[in-house]
Amino acid sequence: MAVEDAATYDITDSEHIRPLETDEWAEAAEALADRLRGEIRFDEYARVLYATDGSIYRAEPAGVVFPTDVEDVRVAMEVAAARGLPVLARGAGTSLAGQTVGPGCLVLDLSRHMDSILEIDPDAKRAVVEPGVVQDDLDDALAPYGLKFAPDPASSARATVGGGIGNNSTGAHSVRYGITDAYTESLTVVLADGSVIETGEVVLDSEEWDRLVAGDDREAALYRTVRRLVEDNAAEIDTRYPTLKRSVSGYNLHKVIYENDAGEEVINLSKLFVGAEGTLGVVVEAELSLVTKPEQTALALYCFGDLIEAMAAVPVALTHPVSGVELMDDEVFRLAEGSAEYHEYVEQIPEGTAASLLIEFDDEVIASADRGDFEDAIADLTADFVDDGDAFAVREAYDPDAQAELWKLRKAAIPLLMSLEGDAKPYPFIEDASVPPEELAEYVDAFRDVLDKHGTSAAYFAHAGSGTLHIRPILSLKETEGIETMHSIADDVTDLVVEHHGAFSGEHGDGLARTEFNPKMYGPALWSAFQELKTTFDPDWRMNPGKVVYTDEHPTDMRDHLRYGADYETTERETVQDFSEEGGFSHLVELCNGCGTCRQTDSGTMCPTYRATADEQQSTRGRANLLRAAISGDLPEAELYSDRFQETVLDMCVGCKGCKRACPTGVDMAKLKAEIKHATHERSGSSLRDRLFGHIDRYAQLASAVAPLSNVAPRVPGARWLMDRVVGIAPNRELPTFTRTTLVDWFDERGGAAVPLEDADHKVLLFPDTYTNYSYPETGCAAVRVLEAAGVHVDIPADLAPSGRAAYSLGFLDDAHKCAEQNVEALKPKVAEGWSVLFVEPADAVMFQDEYGDLLAGDAVQTVGANAYGVMEFLDVHRIDERLSVTSPADRLAYHGHCNQKAIAKDHHTPAVLDRLGFEITPLDSGCCGMAGSFGYESEHYELSQAIGSILFEKIDESEADRVIAPGGSCRSQLGDRDGESMPPHPISVLESAL
Secondary structure, eight states, rough: OOOOHHHTOOOOGGOOOOOOOSSHHHHHHHHHHOOSSEEEESSHHHHHHBBBOOSSOOOOSSSSHHHHHHHHHHHHHHHHHHHTEEEEEEEEESSSTTOOOOOEEEEESSSSOOOOOEEETTTEEEEEEEEEEEEEHHHHHGGGEEEOSOOTTTTTTTTTTHHHHHTTOOTTHHHOOOOOOGGGGEEEOOOOOOEEEOOOEEEEHHHHHHHHHHHHHHHHHHHHHHHHHHTTTTHHHHHHHSSSSSOOOOOOOTTTEOTTSSOEEETTTHHHHSTTTTOEEEEEEEEOOOOOOOOOOEEEEESSSSSSHHHHHHHTTHHHOOOOOEEEEEHHHHHHHHHHHHHHHHSSSOOOSSSEEEEEEEETTOOOOOOOHHHHHHHHHHIIIIISSSSEEEEOOHHHHHHHHHHHHHTHHHHHHHSSSSOEOOOSTTOBBBBOGGHHHHHHHHHHHHHHTTOOOOEEEEEGTTBBOOOEEOOOOTTTHHHHHHHHHHHHHEEEEEEETSSSSSSSHHHHHHHHGHHHHHHHHHHHHHHHHHHHTTTTTTTTTTTTTOSSSOOOOOOTBSSSSSOOOOOOOOSSSOOOGGSSSSHHTOOOSSGGGGGGSSSSSHHHHHHHHHHHGGGGHHHHHHHHHHHHHHSSSGGGSSHHHIIIIITTTOOOOOOHHSTOOOHHHHHHHHHHHHHHHHHHOOOOHHHHHHTTHHHHHHHHHTTTTTHHHGHHHHHHHHHHTTOOOOOSOOOOOOSSSOHHHHHTTTSSSSSSSGGGEEEEEEEEOHHHTOOOOOHHHHHHHHHHHHHHHOOOSSOOOOSSSSHHHHHOOOHHHHHHHHHHHHHHHHHHTTTEESSHHHHHHHIIIIHHHOOOOOHHHHHHHHHHEEEHHHHHTGGGGGGGOOOOOSSSSEOOOOOOHHTTTTTTHHHHHHHHHTTTEOOOOOOOSOTTTTTBBBBGGGGHHHHHHHHHHHHHHHHHOSSEEEOOOOHHHHHHHTTTTTOOOOHHHHHHHHH
């Protein structure tokens, strides 16, 4: 199954549609089911999933549809119009001001099916796309032509182009390129009544103009009204709209009529739909202009001891040929330092850095790709910043990988800040205020006074070169005082922005957070014009109501529809695992801020089930939203233990732990899943299959004892059918085989250790995990031989319990606890004597290194965990490989790391060892293989497992490697089940064969 086909795999169960709150909702659901080709979901899970986005808001919609094409959108609009339903178009749902949530709305999720790139014209530098195209996917498609789409928001790995058009998005390079409206040339838009219009440049008073305005239809009224509003309010437009590169509040009356390159005065309604947040119509197709992609870039990170000093340096930076000027403050660095994903990137930030400016140069702005010219450009800036300015250090990055690390840290600033411990968070509500760069220092100083007045502090980062700072005051919105403080700060900051000739939003739009203050920003004349404009496009005010503009009868209040709010409550549950580090079970659930990192599909480990299904419910965000709804009363708490929740939410999580690291706030869904599964077993019992897989060590021991009979039994005619029907094991999946001579047996028969204890510098206990011991002992044998070739004393204990990994993954936490307790007790004295504990199987190693700390308290578990290593990790950490003499093979290797090891930043050891030994190895940018322990063996999950696996298969096929290696037993099984492929080796086996 190809990756693009995998995205069509759907787990939605129409039987889950429940009685709806209003007759209009029920009638709309029925009408849509009759007429729509795409899916519809009006069940309560869908309403929870689409009630939130990346903002502080929550508003439950009526239902969700997933249009397949323009006709589906048109039908949905007609159905909604006939029943008076408000409509809300949505992409990835990463909006930070509440643009993509609305009470009682019919949500059109355009990201699942309407995501095609329709045309690329490299000569004209144009592309035509559907709204659901992810921006990074568009840029990947444009890269062979040396082109890109200029706006580059931090969320570009999951944000859609349609969402960017709705918000008038931009990004780190707005100082050079500006914002989305400059690159949106023409649109196809479905209006509120279901009619479709095409927008583009129309020369005023031309024959085309006369034809367009001659009719009495909706389109003619639009053109006549827009022109009149612009001309009648010319003076106010000139006075009220800020003259900034980034100003995205209100409607673009100042940009809809302009002089084109031919010197003609034109009207282009496309510019009006950009930034309108879906309040005027639904964009279903867009023609975009493109820019050339610089071939070479360089970065310089300047460190300041004071935030105001950094702000004062921004105008100086703009006198140099820069393409980006970004700010990060010490709060971002502090949080990154405590993050498994970003810790390594912040190590290069000098101590005492209160703020930094990240400055980019490219070969187009300095008119050269010569490294020396880049160095000269940075030297000139350094002279101004360090020699003659307030910066005390500079870090230069010319290598693309080094630059990528700095950009990754910068792009993670928003979600990192939301990982702050406790209920008080740096919330987004005034974070997009923009002022002229030359006024930044004065503005920030005054802003601090506002914060002092309200007794709070803030985090500062973002696009300093364009005068846009994402300033996030730290507040608790779970209490009335915090909510009122938020409102008061917003009111004060609006006054401050107006005083400094700025815009209240320079990037993330108005939404529910800032619409309230647009009358103050634009004055009564333009506010009235906005209202008339809205009425002309949307007479019944049904398109994403309450955003950008509101009626006098129904004013928008930023304090309404908060995700938490003063009435929000959860009951902290008793847990088997220790959640104190996360602030409790509920707090770990609430760490999900909706940023949508789990929806990105082009790189990284998260989230495998979303990548295969393109279903919001199968993202980490989706699961967290449903968990939060259950623990806060939006769903009955008993729903957690229902068959529906178990089957469509928890059981669809593969437990890869990718979210523990890749989620910027650290939402560890595998840990949450294990806890809920445990509680479910306690309440309702467990299935035969769960007991079988959860205690696989017992059955593996038995199967090994009767091998080879146990290997023949599944091949008896009818056996696989029976296993499918009775136990639920997929009949198409190859089952592991068992060996009579286990790893422990082999070690004993050979006489134990070959390297005497007194001759060794290192002594290790090789853990006989279930998979290696009973099914593939040759991998364990290879580990022993490699270690002994390096002079390591090896022993294999026969009296340890299983690691507990299988029991833990299936929620048998009491059994996992017993395993952990027995193993720690047995290993504690050995570790105290200087022994290390080594593992062939990564999942078992991580169990000791990570989950044991959640299951047990005390110093012993920490000590044992600190001395537990994957076998390749041990070779790397202690440089054992330097004692080996090998002949590296001529073939090229692709390395698929284990997702559990990636989750705790231990996946890099294998490539490091093999590279030092002369192997040609390329780590794959891959996520879960789809096997995930027992998941790939389960009948109902087999197809999804294969769909996830196909993503890995494509990564392998795209690589230039001759063969792949993988340390995970499940991964090797999945790869070995691929048509025409044999099971790939463990890295330690490859190393042994080269001795």
